Amino acid sequence: MRILIVNPNTTASMTEKAAAAARVVAGHGTEIIAATSKSGPASIEGHYDGAIAVPGLLAEIRKGEAAGADAAIIACFDDTGLEAARALAAIPVVGLCESAAMTAALIAQRFTVVTTLERSRVLLENLVRRYGMGDRAKVRAADIPVLELEDAASGALGKLRGQIERALDEDGAEAIVLGCAGMADLVQSLQREYGVPVIDGVSAAVKQAEALVAQGLVTSKRGSYASPLPKAYTGAMEAFAPARR
Amino acid sequence: MRILIVNPNTTASMTEKAAAAARVVAGHGTEIIAATSKSGPASIEGHYDGAIAVPGLLAEIRKGEAAGADAAIIACFDDTGLEAARALAAIPVVGLCESAAMTAALIAQRFTVVTTLERSRVLLENLVRRYGMGDRAKVRAADIPVLELEDAASGALGKLRGQIERALDEDGAEAIVLGCAGMADLVQSLQREYGVPVIDGVSAAVKQAEALVAQGLVTSKRGSYASPLPKAYTGAMEAFAPARR
Amino acid sequence: MRILIVNPNTTASMTEKAAAAARVVAGHGTEIIAATSKSGPASIEGHYDGAIAVPGLLAEIRKGEAAGADAAIIACFDDTGLEAARALAAIPVVGLCESAAMTAALIAQRFTVVTTLERSRVLLENLVRRYGMGDRAKVRAADIPVLELEDAASGALGKLRGQIERALDEDGAEAIVLGCAGMADLVQSLQREYGVPVIDGVSAAVKQAEALVAQGLVTSKRGSYASPLPKAYTGAMEAFAPARR
Amino acid sequence: MRILIVNPNTTASMTEKAAAAARVVAGHGTEIIAATSKSGPASIEGHYDGAIAVPGLLAEIRKGEAAGADAAIIACFDDTGLEAARALAAIPVVGLCESAAMTAALIAQRFTVVTTLERSRVLLENLVRRYGMGDRAKVRAADIPVLELEDAASGALGKLRGQIERALDEDGAEAIVLGCAGMADLVQSLQREYGVPVIDGVSAAVKQAEALVAQGLVTSKRGSYASPLPKAYTGAMEAFAPARR
Amino acid sequence: MRILIVNPNTTASMTEKAAAAARVVAGHGTEIIAATSKSGPASIEGHYDGAIAVPGLLAEIRKGEAAGADAAIIACFDDTGLEAARALAAIPVVGLCESAAMTAALIAQRFTVVTTLERSRVLLENLVRRYGMGDRAKVRAADIPVLELEDAASGALGKLRGQIERALDEDGAEAIVLGCAGMADLVQSLQREYGVPVIDGVSAAVKQAEALVAQGLVTSKRGSYASPLPKAYTGAMEAFAPARR
Amino acid sequence: MRILIVNPNTTASMTEKAAAAARVVAGHGTEIIAATSKSGPASIEGHYDGAIAVPGLLAEIRKGEAAGADAAIIACFDDTGLEAARALAAIPVVGLCESAAMTAALIAQRFTVVTTLERSRVLLENLVRRYGMGDRAKVRAADIPVLELEDAASGALGKLRGQIERALDEDGAEAIVLGCAGMADLVQSLQREYGVPVIDGVSAAVKQAEALVAQGLVTSKRGSYASPLPKAYTGAMEAFAPARR
Incomplete structure (x- = not known):
C-alpha cells in the first residue's frame, strides 16, 4: 500500500x-x-x-x-x-483535522484543539463544527507563527503548553489535539507530561x-x-x- | 460608489x-x-x-x-x-448565496434554493447551513449544466420550473432563490408566474x-x-x- | 422611495x-x-x-x-x-436585530451584540439563535436602563465601553453590534476607538x-x-x- | 389550588x-x-x-x-x-404547545403535531424547535379554520384524521399531539382509533x-x-x- | 394512583x-x-x-x-x-433529569444543573442536550462523592453552594436544578437562600x-x-x- | 496486536x-x-x-x-x-456505528444507514446525531428480524436491497452503511451492484x-x-x- x-x-x-x-x-x-x-x-x-x-x-x-x-x-x-x-x-x-477529530472522539467525549494563530482558530472551529463535533470540542490558538515551530529557540513550545494547561483546567478537555502538521514531533512528550491522550493529525x-x-x-x-x-x-x-x- | x-x-x-x-x-x-x-x-x-x-x-x-x-x-x-x-x-x-439567503430570510420563513447540478446541491446545502439557515431552507437541483442556461433552446427553463413547482408543493417554500448567477434574467417572469418572491443572487x-x-x-x-x-x-x-x- | x-x-x-x-x-x-x-x-x-x-x-x-x-x-x-x-x-x-446581525455576518465571522439590560440579553440571544447566528454571536448586557442613553451624564457610555472591551478580549469578537436603537449616535466614535466594525441596527x-x-x-x-x-x-x-x- | x-x-x-x-x-x-x-x-x-x-x-x-x-x-x-x-x-x-410537547417527549421519541392552518404550521414548527424538540417532532396542518372545529358538520374531523394517518405512515410518529385548543374533545376517540398516545394541550x-x-x-x-x-x-x-x- | x-x-x-x-x-x-x-x-x-x-x-x-x-x-x-x-x-x-429539565424550562429560560462528580457532568450535559436543552442549560460538578451527601459532616453542602453561586454569577442561571437524587432534602433551604427556583428531580x-x-x-x-x-x-x-x- | x-x-x-x-x-x-x-x-x-x-x-x-x-x-x-x-x-x-459513520464521512458527504427493525431505526438515528452526523445521514429500517440475516431463504436480502434503492433515489445517499453486524458478508456484492461505497461496521x-x-x-x-x-x-x-x- x-x-x-x-x-x-x-x-x-x-x-x-x-x-x-x-x-x-x-x-x-x-x-x-x-x-x-x-x-x-x-x-x-x-x-x-x-x-x-x-x-x-x-x-x-x-x-x-x-x-x-x-x-x-x-x-x-x-x-x-x-x-x-x-x-x-x-x-x-x-x-488532518477531520482524522484527528474522529480519533479524539473515539477516546474522549470532550477535547480541545490547540493551533497556532488566532486567524486559524475560527477557521478550525468552523471545520470542527462541520465535522459534527462543535458540541464536544473547543479550539485554542497559542499565538505561534507556523514556521516558529521549526525553531526550537522560539518559545513556541512554552506557548503551546500554556494553552494545553488552560484546556485541561478551563475547557474540561479529556484529550488534546495538536492543530498543526508541524507539531507532530511533540506528541509523545506532551502525552507523558499531561497524562491525557494527545493526538497528532498526521498520524x-x-x-x-x-x-x-x-x-x-x-x-x-x-x-x-x-x-x-x-x-x-x-x-x-x-x-x-x-x-x- | x-x-x-x-x-x-x-x-x-x-x-x-x-x-x-x-x-x-x-x-x-x-x-x-x-x-x-x-x-x-x-x-x-x-x-x-x-x-x-x-x-x-x-x-x-x-x-x-x-x-x-x-x-x-x-x-x-x-x-x-x-x-x-x-x-x-x-x-x-x-x-451571492449569502446575500440571497439573507434577503429571502427578510421576506419568508421558509424558502428553497433551486440550483443547477446535483453536485452543487450538497455544496449549497452546506453553505446555507453555515449561514445559519439550514432549518428554514431546502436546496434542489434541476439537472441543468451551467452553460445550458445561456442556450434558450436547451430546455433548462422547463427543468427549473419543475423544481420550483415541487418546492412550492412539497417543501412549503414561501419564496424561491435562484441558485446560479446565470439565472438572473429569469427573476421577473418567474415571480409573476408563481406569485411568490423570487430572489436573484446578483441583485x-x-x-x-x-x-x-x-x-x-x-x-x-x-x-x-x-x-x-x-x-x-x-x-x-x-x-x-x-x-x- | x-x-x-x-x-x-x-x-x-x-x-x-x-x-x-x-x-x-x-x-x-x-x-x-x-x-x-x-x-x-x-x-x-x-x-x-x-x-x-x-x-x-x-x-x-x-x-x-x-x-x-x-x-x-x-x-x-x-x-x-x-x-x-x-x-x-x-x-x-x-x-433592527435581524438587519444588524446579517450585516455583521457579512464582515465578521464572530461578533458580539452589546445591549442594555440583562432581561434583554436572553431575549436577544434567542433572537440571534433564531436568525441562525447563535454559533457565531454572543450577547452582553451593559446594565443600562434604555432612557439613560438619552442622558449624557448617566455613565451609560462607560458601561457600554466596558462590555465592548470584554467582548474583544474574551469573546473573540471581530465586530460589535450595538443592541439598542438608542445607541445609533455612538457608532462612529466607537468604531474609531476600537478599530473594529461597529454596527448600528437602524442604519x-x-x-x-x-x-x-x-x-x-x-x-x-x-x-x-x-x-x-x-x-x-x-x-x-x-x-x-x-x-x- | x-x-x-x-x-x-x-x-x-x-x-x-x-x-x-x-x-x-x-x-x-x-x-x-x-x-x-x-x-x-x-x-x-x-x-x-x-x-x-x-x-x-x-x-x-x-x-x-x-x-x-x-x-x-x-x-x-x-x-x-x-x-x-x-x-x-x-x-x-x-x-399548551410547550406542555404538550414535553408530555409527548415522556412517552415517545418521535411525534407529530397536527394543527389547523398552514400559516400556523410554520409558527408551531418554530415553537417546537425553540422548545428543543425540532429533531423529534414534525408539524402538519390539516387545512381547517379554527372555528370550523366548533361545527360538527364541517368535515374538519376527516381532514384531521387524514393528517394523523400520514403522520403515522410517513413521519414515523409514535404519538400525536393535537395542535389546537379546540381539539380537546377528540383525544379519547382518536387514541382508541389509532392505538397511539394522543395528547391534548389543555390537559x-x-x-x-x-x-x-x-x-x-x-x-x-x-x-x-x-x-x-x-x-x-x-x-x-x-x-x-x-x-x- | x-x-x-x-x-x-x-x-x-x-x-x-x-x-x-x-x-x-x-x-x-x-x-x-x-x-x-x-x-x-x-x-x-x-x-x-x-x-x-x-x-x-x-x-x-x-x-x-x-x-x-x-x-x-x-x-x-x-x-x-x-x-x-x-x-x-x-x-x-x-x-429525574428529564423531568427536572422540563420543569425548569417552564419557569426559567436559562438554568444550571449542579451535580456531584466531574464524570457525571459530561454524562448529564449529554442528557440535557438530548432532551433539547443544551442551548439553555449548563451543568456543573461540585466534586462530591454521592454517598457523602448522606453525611452532614462531609462538607458536601458547602461545595454545592459554591457551584450554585458560580452558576448565578457566571452562567446567567435563572434557576438551579439539583442533579442528584440524594439532594432532595436541600431544595427548600437553597431556594430561600438564593431567591431563585431550585428544582429537585424526584419531586x-x-x-x-x-x-x-x-x-x-x-x-x-x-x-x-x-x-x-x-x-x-x-x-x-x-x-x-x-x-x- | x-x-x-x-x-x-x-x-x-x-x-x-x-x-x-x-x-x-x-x-x-x-x-x-x-x-x-x-x-x-x-x-x-x-x-x-x-x-x-x-x-x-x-x-x-x-x-x-x-x-x-x-x-x-x-x-x-x-x-x-x-x-x-x-x-x-x-x-x-x-x-460499529461510530466507526462506520466516521468511515462513511471520509468518502461521502451524505449517506444512509440501512438497519433491521423500525425499533432500531430511531435508536440509530439518535446515535448518528450524537456522533455529530445527523445533518448528513439518514437511517432506514428494512423490517428484517436480526436472526433472519442468518437464513438465506428468508427474503431478508431483498428487503435490504429495496431500502438501499430508496436511499439512493430519495435520500441523495452517496454511500450506504450496513446497520447490523450480521450484514458483514454482503458488502462486496452490494458495492458492486450499486456502484457506491458500502460500509460494514465490523470492518x-x-x-x-x-x-x-x-x-x-x-x-x-x-x-x-x-x-x-x-x-x-x-x-x-x-x-x-x-x-x-
Whole structure:
C-alpha cells in the first residue's frame, strides 16, 4: 500500500517532519511517499494562504495518483482543498483535522484543539463544527507563527503548553489535539507530561487512509464528489482542466 | 460608489448577464464594474472547478481594489473563494448565496434554493447551513449544466420550473432563490408566474455591497479575516504573495 | 422611495435619534418618514413592555402603509412585533436585530451584540439563535436602563465601553453590534476607538429596507406571513380587525 | 389550588370546551377558573391575530392573579404571549404547545403535531424547535379554520384524521399531539382509533400547572422573566403600566 | 394512583430520602411505593456503575408493574436505563433529569444543573442536550462523592453552594436544578437562600408521572419503545427474557 | 496486536461471521480474538435487549483485557454498552456505528444507514446525531428480524436491497452503511451492484481499533471515562465490582 502525503505549503522541512511522523505509525507494508507543493505560500496561515495553496496541492495529488498512490493525505491541519481533492481523485483523500477529530472522539467525549494563530482558530472551529463535533470540542490558538515551530529557540513550545494547561483546567478537555502538521514531533512528550491522550493529525490521517484502502473503499463519485466534468480551462490554470474520462 | 463584480468563471457572456442584472438594481450613483477571471474553468460545477477558479478570482479582486472599487461581489452562487477574498481585500466582499439567503430570510420563513447540478446541491446545502439557515431552507437541483442556461433552446427553463413547482408543493417554500448567477434574467417572469418572491443572487449582492459601503463598514481585520501575513510565495503562485503592509 | 421608521415606544426623542441615524445612510431618493407609537411603554425593556407595545406599532405601520410607504422599519432592537407586522403589511418590514446581525455576518465571522439590560440579553440571544447566528454571536448586557442613553451624564457610555472591551478580549469578537436603537449616535466614535466594525441596527435596517424595495421584493404572502383572515375583533382591539381584501 | 385558564381569543364556546377538558384531568382539590379575553380576535390564526390578542390575554391574567389564582394557562396552542405573561405574573404560567410537547417527549421519541392552518404550521414548527424538540417532532396542518372545529358538520374531523394517518405512515410518529385548543374533545376517540398516545394541550397544561404549584415553584424573576419595570404607559395602553412593586 | 419509585443503586437510605421527597409533593390519592435495587452498585457514579445497575432496576420495575403500579420513576439523576424501562413496561416511566429539565424550562429560560462528580457532568450535559436543552442549560460538578451527601459532616453542602453561586454569577442561571437524587432534602433551604427556583428531580418526576396517569397516557409501543420481542435469554440473564405477550 | 471482538448477543454464528469479516481487513500482525457473551439475549433488537446484554458484554471485555487484548470492539451496530466499556477498560474500545459513520464521512458527504427493525431505526438515528452526523445521514429500517440475516431463504436480502434503492433515489445517499453486524458478508456484492461505497461496521471498527493501537492511544481517563470508583456491588452483580486500582 502506497500512501501519498502532500504538504500544501512549500517548506520542505515541514514535509519531512510530517513524513517522519507518518512512518512511525504506518502499518507493515505501507509505503509513505511525501511530496511538497511546487507553488504557493511557505506556510498556511489563514484563508488566503490556504486558497492559493490549493492548485499546487491538487497538482501533487494528481501526479501522485498517476504514479500509483492508493490514498492521499493533505498535510495541513486546515484541511485545505480537501473537498476539491476528493472530487478530483479516484483514490481516497483524508485531511488532518477531520482524522484527528474522529480519533479524539473515539477516546474522549470532550477535547480541545490547540493551533497556532488566532486567524486559524475560527477557521478550525468552523471545520470542527462541520465535522459534527462543535458540541464536544473547543479550539485554542497559542499565538505561534507556523514556521516558529521549526525553531526550537522560539518559545513556541512554552506557548503551546500554556494553552494545553488552560484546556485541561478551563475547557474540561479529556484529550488534546495538536492543530498543526508541524507539531507532530511533540506528541509523545506532551502525552507523558499531561497524562491525557494527545493526538497528532498526521498520524491520525495515515491510519484513516490505511483503513480506507484496507476496506477497499474509495470516495463516492455519486453526488458532491462527482468527478470534474470535462471543460475548457483558461490561462494560468489551463493545465488543470479535467481529463475527459 | 464603485462596485466590482467578478465572474470567477471565464465565460464573458455570463459576466455580461450578471452586470446587466446588477445595473437594474444598483442605486443612484453606483457604478457597476464587471470583470471576468482570466484563468480557470469556463463554468463552476462542483468543488474542483471552484477551487481552481479562486486564484483568477482573487487576482481580479486585487486589481479592482487597486483601481478604486469600494466593494466587490463574487458572481458565482457557490460563494467560491469568499473567505479568502475577505482576508485579502480591505474593501468589503459579498457572495451571492449569502446575500440571497439573507434577503429571502427578510421576506419568508421558509424558502428553497433551486440550483443547477446535483453536485452543487450538497455544496449549497452546506453553505446555507453555515449561514445559519439550514432549518428554514431546502436546496434542489434541476439537472441543468451551467452553460445550458445561456442556450434558450436547451430546455433548462422547463427543468427549473419543475423544481420550483415541487418546492412550492412539497417543501412549503414561501419564496424561491435562484441558485446560479446565470439565472438572473429569469427573476421577473418567474415571480409573476408563481406569485411568490423570487430572489436573484446578483441583485441581492449588489444591494448588500451598497449597504456596507453606505454604512462605512469594511471587513473586520481582527481574527479570521486578518490580512495575509507577508511571506514567500513560490512557483506559479509567486505573484500572489501578500504585499508587506 | 419612502421608508417608514416606527419607534414602538412612545419616547419621541428616541424616534428623532433613530430618524437622524437613518437619514445619514439613506440612499439618494430615499425619504425617511418617522413615526412614534401613540400607545404603550416609554421604553421597551423585556418581554412585557414589548408585547404591550405591539398594537401601537402595528397601528403606525398600517397608517404608514396606507399613506404610501414602500417599506417599514421597527425601530427597537428586540424586533418587537416583527412577525405580526410582516403578516399585516403588504410592504416589506425589517427589524433592527435581524438587519444588524446579517450585516455583521457579512464582515465578521464572530461578533458580539452589546445591549442594555440583562432581561434583554436572553431575549436577544434567542433572537440571534433564531436568525441562525447563535454559533457565531454572543450577547452582553451593559446594565443600562434604555432612557439613560438619552442622558449624557448617566455613565451609560462607560458601561457600554466596558462590555465592548470584554467582548474583544474574551469573546473573540471581530465586530460589535450595538443592541439598542438608542445607541445609533455612538457608532462612529466607537468604531474609531476600537478599530473594529461597529454596527448600528437602524442604519443596517434602512439599507435592508432599501435593498428589498430596489429588488421589487415584498413579504411572501404564502405560508407563515399570509395576510390576516377577515374576522370579528372585539373590545378595545376592534379597530385592529383585518380589512376584507 | 386554583388554576386560571385564559382563552386569548374572544369565542366563549372555545373557552368552555377548554375548561371542560381541564376539569377532566384536574387533580382532587384543583379548581379550574376559565376566562375569555375581552378584546381581540374571535380566533387566533397566525402571527397578527396572536399579537393583537396579547393585551386582552394579559389583562385576564393580571385580573386572575389578583383574584388569587395559583397558576395560569394560556389556552391557545400558539403559546401566544407566553413570555410576556411570565414576566408579568408572580404565579407560574404555562402554554399548551410547550406542555404538550414535553408530555409527548415522556412517552415517545418521535411525534407529530397536527394543527389547523398552514400559516400556523410554520409558527408551531418554530415553537417546537425553540422548545428543543425540532429533531423529534414534525408539524402538519390539516387545512381547517379554527372555528370550523366548533361545527360538527364541517368535515374538519376527516381532514384531521387524514393528517394523523400520514403522520403515522410517513413521519414515523409514535404519538400525536393535537395542535389546537379546540381539539380537546377528540383525544379519547382518536387514541382508541389509532392505538397511539394522543395528547391534548389543555390537559397537558393543567397537569404542568398543578405540578409547579405542588412543588412550590414560581417563574424565576432573575433574568429574562424579571418583573416589568415601573414606567409610563401611554394612550390606549395606559392601564397596562406595570405597578410599582 | 400508585407510583413506584425505584432506586437503581442499592443504598436503602437514599431510597428512603427519595420516597420522603416524593410524598411531600404527591397529590391527594397518590400512593408512593419505593423499591431499592437488589443487585448492583451502592451508588451510581459514571457510565459503568450506571450500566451494571440496569438489570436490578428493570427487575424492580417489572415486579412493581406486576404488583399494580400505575407509573414508575427511576430515582437516579442520570436517567439510567430509562429507555430500556420504557420499552419493557406497559406503564409510563419517567426519569429525574428529564423531568427536572422540563420543569425548569417552564419557569426559567436559562438554568444550571449542579451535580456531584466531574464524570457525571459530561454524562448529564449529554442528557440535557438530548432532551433539547443544551442551548439553555449548563451543568456543573461540585466534586462530591454521592454517598457523602448522606453525611452532614462531609462538607458536601458547602461545595454545592459554591457551584450554585458560580452558576448565578457566571452562567446567567435563572434557576438551579439539583442533579442528584440524594439532594432532595436541600431544595427548600437553597431556594430561600438564593431567591431563585431550585428544582429537585424526584419531586419533578412524581408530578410528571402523576400527570401522565391523570391523562390516561402510556408509553407509545409504536416505534422505538416497542415491547421486547420474545426470544431466548441465556445464562445469568435468563430470567430477564421478555414474556411472550 | 491483539484485537478482541465481543459479540454482545449470545448467538455464536453471528460471532463467527463478525470474526471472519474482521480477519479480511485486519492488518499484517493483527490477531483477531472473538468472544461471545455468556449471558443475555440471542439478538439485540431495541433498547431492552441492549440493556440486558451489557453485563455479559462487559464481562467479556474485562476477561479479554486481562488476557492481553490491545483493543476491543463491540460487535453490535447499536454500540451497546460502549460508554460503560470505555470507562471500564484501560484499552481502547470502539463501536460499529461510530466507526462506520466516521468511515462513511471520509468518502461521502451524505449517506444512509440501512438497519433491521423500525425499533432500531430511531435508536440509530439518535446515535448518528450524537456522533455529530445527523445533518448528513439518514437511517432506514428494512423490517428484517436480526436472526433472519442468518437464513438465506428468508427474503431478508431483498428487503435490504429495496431500502438501499430508496436511499439512493430519495435520500441523495452517496454511500450506504450496513446497520447490523450480521450484514458483514454482503458488502462486496452490494458495492458492486450499486456502484457506491458500502460500509460494514465490523470492518470499519477493526481498522479504527488498529489505528488507535498503532498511535499508542488509549481512552482518556480524565473526565467522562474515568475508571469506575471502587465500591460495594451487591447481589447478582457482585462480581462486577470495580477492582481497587
